[in-house]
Amino acid sequence: MGLLALTSGDPAGIGPEITLKAWRDRQALDTPAFYILSDPVFFETCSRELGLHLPVETATPLDAAAIFHRALPVVPLDAQFAYAPGNPSSQNANGIIESIERAVKDVNAGIADALVTCPIAKKPLYDAGFKYPGHTEFLGHLAGGAQPVMMLSGPELRAVPVTIHIPLSEVPRALTTADIVETTAATAADLRDKFGIEAPRIAISGLNPHAGEGGAMGREEIEIIQPAIDELRSRGIDVRGPLPADTMFHPQARASYDAAVCMYHDQALIPAKALGFDETVNVTLGLPFIRTSPDHGTAFDIAGTGIARPDSLVAALKMARYMADRKAARI
Ligand SMILES: NC(=O)c1ccc[n+]([C@@H]2O[C@H](COP(=O)([O-])OP(=O)(O)OC[C@H]3O[C@@H](n4cnc5c(N)ncnc54)[C@H](O)[C@@H]3O)[C@@H](O)[C@H]2O)c1
Numbered sequence: 001m002g003l004l005a006l007t008s009g010d011p012a013g014i015g016p017e018i019t020l021k022a023w024r025d026r027q028a029l030d031t032p033a034f035y036i037l038s039d040p041v042f043f044e045t046c047s048r049e050l051g052l053h054l055p056v057e058t059a060t061p062l063d064a065a066a067i068f069h070r071a072l073p074v075v076p077l078d079a080q081f082a083y084a085p086g087n088p089s090s091q092n093a094n095g096i097i098e099s100i101e102r103a104v105k106d107v108n109a110g111i112a113d114a115l116v117t118c119p120i121a122k123k124p125l126y127d128a129g130f131k132y133p134g135h136t137e138f139l140g141h142l143a144g145g146a147q148p149v150m151m152l153s154g155p156e157l158r159a160v161p162v163t164i165h166i167p168l169s170e171v172p173r174a175l176t177t178a179d180i181v182e183t184t185a186a187t188a189a190d191l192r193d194k195f196g197i198e199a200p201r202i203a204i205s206g207l208n209p210h211a212g213e214g215g216a217m218g219r220e221e222i223e224i225i226q227p228a229i230d231e232l233r234s235r236g237i238d239v240r241g242p243l244p245a246d247t248m249f250h251p252q253a254r255a256s257y258d259a260a261v262c263m264y265h266d267q268a269l270i271p272a273k274a275l276g277f278d279e280t281v282n283v284t285l286g287l288p289f290i291r292t293s294p295d296h297g298t299a300f301d302i303a304g305t306g307i308a309r310p311d312s313l314v315a316a317l318k319m320a321r322y323m324a325d326r327k328a329a330r331i
């Protein structure tokens with residue numbers, strides 16, 4: 001059994017702090033064993049400056065398992081990071097990207113069982129020429145062009161946006177029947193394979209108020225979403241919709257489905273984060289490997305203050321471990 005490979009994320013965010021705390025509280029929180037791909041000297045500085053004073057050891061992916069019980073195993077990158085909490089810089093972009101690429105290589109080589117990512121901020125990466133909207137699309141590229149699907153998964157709700165990191169004004173033009181079908185089919189397949197839900201029930205939202213109210217408030221439901229639902233049903237997938245988004249997230253409605261497929265980022269992520277900010281995990285479906293992440297971002301506003309909570313990262317590590325164990329049991 002390999003460990004989980006954790007990426008550095010943006011070193012100016014709360015990633016280092018929640019990583020140290022996930023390791024510090026490993027017994028109380030039952031944190032699965034992991035190594036982080038980062039800069040060991042930087043991590044020693046973080047540990048000291050945050051007042052945590054935790055042991056950090058330079059590791060390889062292969063000896064990390066023997067180190068994890070006594071110190072945080074840090075597998076060094078070529079890149080080094082300076083300690084500057086709350087001050088993101090495009091100078092860190094190479095190291096942030098190297099960490100993701102190396103972790104994917106470790107997973108593909110069977111050295112690590114799954115990939116867990118610490119949060120990145122998009123803007124400093126874009127400023128350095130990074131061409132992908134976020135991890136999700138970059139991982140699709142690293143997986144050889146797989147069509148990745150973002151799912152926010154918490155105890156109360158699993159929610160999937162069809163369109164992801166695009167301006168809201170572009171959503172109606174970007175939304176296609178084919179993308180709704182592909183996203184929903186990938187969600188149904190991974191709910192079966194990775195989450196063990198035999199016959200997943202999927203609720204599909206509308207785009208417009210009241211799901212368009214029969215065309216009176218927009219025609220996307222009639223022209224784009226309903227044809228996708230018809231196609232999904234013809235494939236034997238249990239789907240319902242288009243549902244008005246304002247009434248599909250209350251407790252009774254949530255009890256009737258296993259995942260909600262939504263038309264745009266905030267339609268899915270607002271209910272997911274509102275219902276469980278500390279427990280919800282961002283998991284990428286449709287990839288040939290397992291990837292999870294905390295649901296929150298870099299939180300530059302609190303970086304370096306010592307108040308960041310590691311809960312969502314620990315939930316992401318646990319979910320990755322659960323999925324990797326299921327996969328291993330099937331092989
Ligand atoms: N997985 C990812 O890589 C990921 C996810 C979401 C956002 N982001 C990126 O993060 C950056 C900042 O995004 P944002 O400000 O919208 O969201 P955010 O999640 O970073 O912060 C939102 C609020 O929640 C607080 N918060 C977040 N995580 C916390 C934690 N673990 N403990 C205590 N408080 C916490 C923050 O202090 C802030 O007030 C953006 O650049 C965004 O693109 C990355």
Ligand SMILES: N[C@H](C(=O)O)[C@H](O)COP(=O)(O)O
Binds near residue numbers: 135136137269295
């Ligand atoms: N939209 C995601 C969220 O708010 O949780 C986040 O930006 C992460 O996306 P990637 O995993 O694609 O970087």
